[in-house]
Amino acid sequence: MSLVLHLIIPAGQQGRALEEVTADGEGVWKICSQFTPVVEPVAIGEVWLDITGCGPPRDVARGIRTHLSRQLNLAGITSIAPTKFTAKAASLWQLQGQSKDRSQGVVLATWQEACRFLSPLPVTYLWPFPTEVVQQLMDLGCRNFAELWQIPPERLRAKFGPVGDHLVKVIGEQEEDPVKALYPKPQIGRTYWVPPEIGEWELPALTFGLQQAAGELAQELANRDLACQHITLGVRSSAGTWRQQSRLLPEPIYQRERLTRELLYLKEQLAKALSTTPVVEYSVKLQELAPRPKTQLDLYADKQGQRQRDNLAKTMGYIAEKLGAEVIQPASALERPRREKMLQLIYQNVL
Numbered sequence: 001m002s003l004v005l006h007l008i009i010p011a012g013q014q015g016r017a018l019e020e021v022t023a024d025g026e027g028v029w030k031i032c033s034q035f036t037p038v039v040e041p042v043a044i045g046e047v048w049l050d051i052t053g054c055g056p057p058r059d060v061a062r063g064i065r066t067h068l069s070r071q072l073n074l075a076g077i078t079s080i081a082p083t084k085f086t087a088k089a090a091s092l093w094q095l096q097g098q099s100k101d102r103s104q105g106v107v108l109a110t111w112q113e114a115c116r117f118l119s120p121l122p123v124t125y126l127w128p129f130p131t132e133v134v135q136q137l138m139d140l141g142c143r144n145f146a147e148l149w150q151i152p153p154e155r156l157r158a159k160f161g162p163v164g165d166h167l168v169k170v171i172g173e174q175e176e177d178p179v180k181a182l183y184p185k186p187q188i189g190r191t192y193w194v195p196p197e198i199g200e201w202e203l204p205a206l207t208f209g210l211q212q213a214a215g216e217l218a219q220e221l222a223n224r225d226l227a228c229q230h231i232t233l234g235v236r237s238s239a240g241t242w243r244q245q246s247r248l249l250p251e252p253i254y255q256r257e258r259l260t261r262e263l264l265y266l267k268e269q270l271a272k273a274l275s276t277t278p279v280v281e282y283s284v285k286l287q288e289l290a291p292r293p294k295t296q297l298d299l300y301a302d303k304q305g306q307r308q309r310d311n312l313a314k315t316m317g318y319i320a321e322k323l324g325a326e327v328i329q330p331a332s333a334l335e336r337p338r339r340e341k342m343l344q345l346i347y348q349n350v351l
Helices: 011-021 027-032 057-072 084-095 111-118 131-139 153-160 162-171 203-224 256-274 303-323 338-347
Strands: 004-008 039-043 046-050 077-081 188-193 226-237 242-253 279-287
Touching: 004 057, 004 084, 027 039, 027 046, 027 057, 057 077, 077 084, 084 111, 131 153, 153 162, 188 203, 203 226, 203 256, 203 279, 203 303, 226 256, 242 256
Parallel strands: none
Antiparallel strands: 004 046, 004 077, 039 046, 188 279, 226 242, 226 279
16 A cells, blocks of 8 residues: 655745755655655645655654754644545645644555544545535535545436546545656756856856856757757856746757757846846756657658758767767857957967
8 A cells, every 4th residue: 555645834934944955845845855756746836746665654753853943944734645645635624733743744544544533534634636626525425534434426427417426536546646656757957167267257148158158058969869948047147146047849859959049048037027137057958858759761861861950960960979068069160259269269279
């Protein structure tokens, strides 16, 4: 039997958590991923975990609450049960102040324990069904879960149709909604720092650095036969301010030229907010990874020319992988303003 842990941060704390203790809104999820690899975020302050085989349930819940308190100064509510439905009901019970000591959480290690816990609770704790279903159950004279279990499954199916079939499964330990491993999402990323001899860059001067990053990331995508559909560019100013800009693309891409074009677009978007503020660090993340799409071959294409282009791309990738992305660049990358050319020479220790 699996064990599901439901964690929720009371709403009054979430705003402060986002503003003060985490730059990307993932602080809570990162802590959870230290205890189990199966983490399914629901919201910034709510998450499901599959903790089957991860140690004594109480110790896992206590460890998560302790890390939240020490690292983020947050008080989390934890509930452990065999299914999402029972764990969520236990969390709602705690949130509504029914628990004398919420710091201990609720642990229902078996279905029998879950049934004993749920029996006296009102059907208003029924999740994830809409209020209309709950009201109709109450109209049938069903006030709590003990009375709900007395209703024949056939009657629930006849009354609610497909929703009734789902209801029968949920309250009968047949829930078909396991915790999904959605965090952390697979991604490819790089972080770069402005060379010490330069100290800092004006944002417009990042063009060369982003072209270099695009080459490295395109090579890694090629090595793993992947494409990406979500790109994030982040920069840190000399004042310590972190800003980032993301772009969800209409289709997956993997070509170096496309990656360069998108990164330069994101740089221009950031420039509107940072203006001429110097930059000391920047990072690129490729997300929404998927197998590289297969393209339909053109019967009338120049096969010899295509073969030469493919060989050239492979050769450039091999050289860049062995000697560094800055060693070989497309001709378009050489057309830069004088300031950027000088910065490149300084970066390469030529001047």
